[in-house]
Amino acid sequence: MTTVTSTPNRTAPSGTAPRSLLSGMPWLVWRQHRAAFLTMLAITAAALVWIGYQRGQMTDYLSGYGWPHSLSDEWRNDFQQQGGQWLDATGGALRVIPVLLGVFIGAPLFAQDIEQGTAKLIASQSAGRTRWLATKLGMTALVLVICTTVLSIAFAWWWGPVRTETAFAITWTSGTAFDVTGPVPVALTLFTVAGGMAIGVLLRRTLISMVVTFGFVIAVQGVWEYVRLALGDVVTVRTPGVDKDALASVPDGAYVLDHSYYTGSGRLLGWSTCQTEETEQAMDVCMRKADVVGWSVDYLPISQMPAMQWLGAAILLALTGAITAFVFFWGRKRLV
Template sequence: MSDTLTGTPATTAPTTDSTRRPRLRGTTWLVWRQHRAAFWTVLGATVLCLAWIVYQRTQMVDFLHGYGWPDKSIDDLAGSNEFGQYANAFQSVSLGLTVIPILLGVFVGAPLLAGDLETGTAKLVAAQSTSRARWLATKLGLTALVVTVSTVVLSAAYGWWWNPVKYQNTVGDWTSGSAFDITGPVPVALTLFTVVGGVAIGVVLRRTLAAMVVTFGFAVVVQLVWGYFRLSLGDVVTITTSKGVTADNSFPTLPDGAYQIDESYLTGSGDLLGWSTCVDAQSEQARELCLKKADVVGWSVDYLPISQMTGMQWFGSAILLALTAGVTAALFFWGRKRLV
């Protein structure tokens, strides 16, 4: 087509790779297109939750600065009503974040391949030039990317919010799921394992609804087992005293943020007696006589210091990621022959 004024051919701006916006292509585009509703829902919910955490953290820090923090300790604020509302905010948000592995396992992991197997899409893909391994790798890789980005952002945001009050047990005990499971690498590893487990369940059952139901049970069991073994990831520290057990300040002082596991009476021979020893004594004098007869000389207290939290999280996450890698390898082995 020529220019009507000059008679010269009209030219168009050259199109080069440098001026093009990056776009998804091939199998990656197809997988994103197929699951874009779930992926955008996850990313959108992440942004909303991030905004809420930033707002809550800003409000809390303003309150603490008004009180005189960090020059003044916040221990005296534990019983105040105003500080209590911030503690309640921690509890509500942490509850929501702890169910993320379950939700993503059920609504993202379970239908990922089960839907394709149920509707016959898997057979259609297998008939194309794309190999089964590439299709499976793209499905898992893109899903893992979205899950990882979401959980990393929320983990970092919650840790940033919790950090000023992490030594305050009234806000959240660091060994519980309200802090340990939603900070650091744990939420990423726990969610990836649950999601990949849901994918594997979907491949075996080949029915979306059945896979979602079974994945829900699987995710709940994972949470329960993880909670049961969580404390075993650390090295228990024992502190003893020899000042008796009835005098003032006889009980050992634990470090800030320490989680007490057990306490026992310590005898002169080094044996341990349950703290309920002599509890049936009718008077304080009778109790002291009973303890003296049992040769009780002090306390023995087992605890986990908060300084072990990061190491415990990485150790536990390594175990979960290893399990995730094992399930992924099994999926690829299964997918070479039985995926369609």
């Protein structure tokens, strides 16, 4: 007589959730921070929809003046009312992202775990704190890089048609353009978040870490505002004649840093030289007496923008790497 045996179905017990795409430590980190990660992804998606819509509105307006083949000068008259103000406002809003992420993601990332005892619990498990640290750092960095890279590309696409029109659209050296396109927003965000993490690890209290991190990222923004222009190589051109119409022409999109008079000996004088003279004849006499022979203009060409951005991003990423290494090695020994 043959005995037939049945193989039990390998199904999950009733009430058990389906198997996740993540498991182990990545699953734990995702569960712990999924609200923050999903919020970042949702805001990024909403921003992409907004940018796509506004870009379409702007190009429709510009197409009426010949874009993309050429643009008549009349397009500038109503540009601000036809979407230009949204371009500037959105660039300003995107500048705030590193501040918000540094405070609300970086600072609590480890400080909250230390304060609530989660770090001590993790340290007692077989997985160990090294894997936990690496997973938290890696997953957080991945989400940040995805969101900031996508927003950077999208905003550059929106800004592209008026990129060189610095007198009528946003200037490429300003934070609303330079800091939200190319690699800069990615590097700046990673740096502020890494700084927040380090502050959280050292202070070990969530609220105070967030407050200190806010001061830190504001200071970073201030220093970066000063450093930004120093990343480029200043170009100087001179033109003969003291009439303002003789000012040296600069390339489209160039950012003029300074213009001044230069003398026969090559010495520079401020543009206000002899401006106090009451008559044009008296001003001419003053100019001859000062030996002024022409104008000197210092500027940064827009062609330097990518190189400046990558140089700045490299500096920020190097600092981020150093801070992250500190958080990792400090956390392995003293996190609990």
